Amino acid sequence: MKKFEEKTLSSEKIFEGKIISLQVDEVQLPDGNRSKREIIKHPGAVAVIAVTEENKIVMVEQYRKAMERSLIEIPAGKLEKGEDPVDSACRELEEETGYECEKMEHITSFYTSPGFADEIVHLYFAHGIRKKENAASVDEDEFVEVYELSLIEAEQYIKDGKIRDAKTAYAIQYLQLRKALGQ
Amino acid sequence: MKKFEEKTLSSEKIFEGKIISLQVDEVQLPDGNRSKREIIKHPGAVAVIAVTEENKIVMVEQYRKAMERSLIEIPAGKLEKGEDPVDSACRELEEETGYECEKMEHITSFYTSPGFADEIVHLYFAHGIRKKENAASVDEDEFVEVYELSLIEAEQYIKDGKIRDAKTAYAIQYLQLRKALGQ
16 A cells, blocks of 8 residues: 655664664655655564453553653563564563463554554464463563453543553453453 | 652653654663663644444545555544644544534543653544535645545455554444444
């Protein structure tokens, strides 16, 4: 899909970080005029819907510096270089929550902020989760607390603003839809 | 919610653009160690679920330079400085699609990429939409084509990858849930 394609006239790399990079592209618009596009490149990420035998959704609280607050989110993390998303999903689930699973089912993938970033989140459903002995732990600069919430509690956390990110909102709505459809 | 707070030791502004800015903060972690956080600041955005009398979802196709492809999304755009999100939602709906509405209902708000950006999307449902005569048009550097899709078509567009962004995926699932609940 290349409709209204914006041809790159020049591209200036502004920043190359640990996680993101920033470039400014000068583009030729479909009418021949020029404009600039500020673009964040990101390696992509995975997120996992994991539900216990007791029908609780596994979530993690962590501090999010960009908003200067903590958020409760489904387990997630960025792809390591060359890593298959399904392996990444298993790794993040284990590191952040101590759970492993029998099978990771791919649900959907979406761009989070298509107006300025290429980040894509691959969303998985973890079937047959159980606590793993000697589970790998999170990176040394990550601090997380694990929560297990019923769907009703999760809905309340959204109302209270404790849960407030797109992938987790999508995941909760996904579980609401499954419930409404009797699945 | 300040759990696991990361105190700012220093903040370096790397880039100040038309839409986003980038800073790198050095932070003190809860265990006393130091780390760096790459942070994008964004003015925030609105997105609108608009359904016609014929039960078609109003969408727009546009080129997304970050991914070098076009995407079909619900009408959306960034907040202008000092603009009330509900006014922004009305403005974007009119500019991108030519529709006005009787009432904008706030559905939810979510951070799109909490790991590196503070962008928040305020999602609205436009009640009582109708084509406006002499509607305002999009910015001079925006090129969009309007689509009106049934829910079944939208579900197929997700499967085909023509629709692939978080806010639109959430919006379609929202309509699926309303349908499943008989609303």
